[in-house]
Amino acid sequence: MTRLFWRFALLVVLAIALASCVIYFTFSRLFGDPLEHIARDQAAGQIFLLEQYIDQAPADDWLPRLNKVREVSDVALELQPLSIVLPALPTEARAQLLRGAVVMDVGGKAFYRRVDATGARYAGSEDDVLHAQNLPIDVGQALRMEAIRFAVIALCLLLPLGWWTRAHGRSLAALSRMADDFGQGDLAARAQVKPASSIAPLAGRINEMAERIGSLLEARRHLLLSVSHELRTPIARLEFGLALLDERHGGLDPALRRRVDAMGADVEELKTLVNELLGLMQLDHAPALPRQPFAVAPLLRDCMAAVLPRQVEAGIADDLGELRGDPRLLARAIGNLLGNAAKYATARIALSAVREGDALRIVIEDDGPGIPAGQREQVFAPFYRLAREQDHATAGHGLGLAIAARAVALHGGAIAIDDSPLGGARFTIYIRV
Known part of the structure; x- marks a missing residue:
């Protein structure tokens, strides 16, 4: 202060x-x-x-x-x-x-x-x-006397002002710490401010707001977890019923076969949605990220190999070194971004990675329709999908980018979106090594 x-x-x-x-x-x-x-x-x-x-x-x-x-x-x-x-x-x-x-x-x-x-x-x-x-x-x-009078008045004003600023600063610091902790996921964080503080009413209202937000987020988490777990039982029953139907009536006529296959695809889509939803909830409430060293370049090449049937243009530097974190989680983030590029790309997907001092920069881009500038922050929100024909035509639930952003954030990084020279969207991951 x-x-x-x-x-x-x-x-x-x-x-x-x-x-x-x-x-x-x-x-x-x-x-x-x-x-x-x-x-x-x-x-x-x-x-x-x-x-x-x-x-x-x-x-x-x-x-x-x-x-x-x-x-x-x-x-x-x-x-x-x-x-x-x-x-x-x-x-x-x-x-x-x-x-x-x-x-x-x-x-x-x-x-x-x-x-x-x-x-x-x-x-x-x-x-x-x-x-x-x-x-x-x-x-x-006489002027010196006026200067002394000026200094005495200023000192008499500044001494109580300094005392007030010190007390006020402590309250503001407590409020700032609470905001930081709450923003990092500690929903139990509250501002500890003395009742005599000048910002005590403000701190009280912020604590009440935090209490309501925490309750809503906790209720949302319990609801999603409950729904996800409850959906697994009927999905398993549907899988069992479809498998039994296929086993007992292997000689179905073509029309009925197409119908059964479509039902099987719907069940798989539900399973994917539930798994992604549970994965996102686990990331949102992960207590701590396991830290183990792993080589970045091989992980990126494995992610490229998993993107089928697209061919990915690679530009991976040899001096990427190692990163401490969860290789499975980072691979999932890279895979989600590559999968997103594969959905929208017309013909080209590119992945490049370079080491810039103590930071790692990974770029994934495509030649698809891109993402409007005004919606580039919103696409990382769960279940958010752009109101375009291409988005409704592609399979997905709007969770892939949310999972990728959370996984990168757990590694201390961030994802930025801009326009790609290829013509589509460019996702850039920055991670401090």
Whole structure:
């Protein structure tokens, strides 16, 4: 949750900085520049000396008093022509200066003020400006104080935020672990979150959802297993009856013989469906995959030899090495993919395999009609079949690809589907060795 905390911390710091800027510009609009007020407060002694000592002198004593102050003060007090000072000031400051107000120059640590507007001090005093320099103005100190205030406020906000993020992060981590475990097939996984946590209501609802999903999946598994086992008994009876009929009435007329043969084919199809269904259920609830080393290249060649009557174009590298897992299960996955290609291929089926670093890539492709891009993920779902004439014409129950995907996943791999250069579908198996 470190990333979450730093994102919150950055957001808090930016918010404080933005608030400081807004406050500064608002105060500047309503009450004048805050920095100028600070500078005026720091130069209050010199302004007081000017207004209460120098300006209080009689008309003919104004300049002598100014000179006395020059002798004892570190502040440089100079008289400058009004015509030179005015163009150097901003418009608002010019108006203030003409009114006789003190105009602060914060950056220059100085201020300006007209001597007077009527020439009462001395001859030509209405055209002079008193320029005070080297004033004890230190705006940097005020800015440093504001920076410290900013840091203290940020720290006081970030400390409780860090504590909250840590507690919140633990709850999110527990929720994430539960989601991972549940997604990997542990239907009993639940999020363990303290009741005081901010995400406790969310965790409770997710646990309830997981409970319902687990119940539905378990009910589905029991239903499929029960149906599959219950179907075996009537299928066995039908097989026995057909065999008895064939034995006792070997000389059936051709029409009845075709009917009996069709019934036998239907029984075999039912047997295949039940066996595939039971095989899929076993894979879905396999506790652990037996791990034993086996050579990949011979296994692929044996799978190719089993695809009859199609001829498979082979491109199997010699350096595939060994893989740890269940060779029977992987052979079934390869066989299902080759069988699927044989159903839809027009003339060509190709199988290739290469070793890419620590990964094994097996490609099975054909020149059939292919699989639409929008349905390539759905074809791995049990009983899913494409709504095409070719799919309804081919035998199958929509379990072969589901079994292949589950078998490859148990070996730590995955299957991807795209378009083949041959014109049909290309199934690519990636397995880390």
